[in-house]
Amino acid sequence: MSIIPITVYGDSILRKKTEKVKYVDDELIQNIRDMFQTMRNANGIGLAANQVGLDKSVFVIDLQEVEGYEKFKPVVMINPIIVLESDEIVTIEEGCLSLPNLRADVDRPASVKVKYLSTDEQEEIIEADELFARVILHEYDHLIGKMIPDRVNENIKKKLQKQLHDISDRKVEIDYPITEK
Ligand code: ZN
Numbered sequence: 001m002s003i004i005p006i007t008v009y010g011d012s013i014l015r016k017k018t019e020k021v022k023y024v025d026d027e028l029i030q031n032i033r034d035m036f037q038t039m040r041n042a043n044g045i046g047l048a049a050n051q052v053g054l055d056k057s058v059f060v061i062d063l064q065e066v067e068g069y070e071k072f073k074p075v076v077m078i079n080p081i082i083v084l085e086s087d088e089i090v091t092i093e094e095g096c097l098s099l100p101n102l103r104a105d106v107d108r109p110a111s112v113k114v115k116y117l118s119t120d121e122q123e124e125i126i127e128a129d130e131l132f133a134r135v136i137l138h139e140y141d142h143l144i145g146k147m148i149p150d151r152v153n154e155n156i157k158k159k160l161q162k163q164l165h166d167i168s169d170r171k172v173e174i175d176y177p178i179t180e181k
């Protein structure tokens with residue numbers, strides 16, 4: 001397993017829709033292991049493949065370090081599709097390993113139904129709410145090239161501009177590896 005430098009705001013792969021996975025092969029399984037290791041090393045709770053430079057429609061989630069989620073099993077979602085979103089919208093402050101030190105209030109559906117392939121190529125459909133729904137929607141956004149600044153209003157976005165510039169210039173202090181400019 002290896003820890004991979006995380007792509008940050010400004011890296012073009014984060015702005016592109018990822019490719020669907022055709023086969024769950026050994027390479028993908030290795031990628032997924034690396035993603036978990038990279039995410040945990042950075043104290044993240046979710047990570048999408050393009051955040052480690054891979055053009056693949058996959059993300060991983062592990063909420064076990066979060067209070068109240070200790071028994072929650074880590075999840076891998078391959079080729080996820082959002083089937084249903086609740087009408088109810090909630091505002092929650094989010095962060096992102098590709099936006100080091102940035103926090104912003106983001107409005108998203110409170111609950112979500114998502115269809116995906118598991119690592120043993122079974123089609124799964126699950127319903128999620130609260131933090132799990134939030135992380136699924138955030139990671140799914142990565143796979144379609146969207147990030148937090150695309151999901152906030154213009155006012156908040158303006159306030160984030162300087163920080164976004166600093167991130168793309170690597171003027172950030174963090175304790176996990178990121179890509180070079
Ligand atoms: Zn993110």
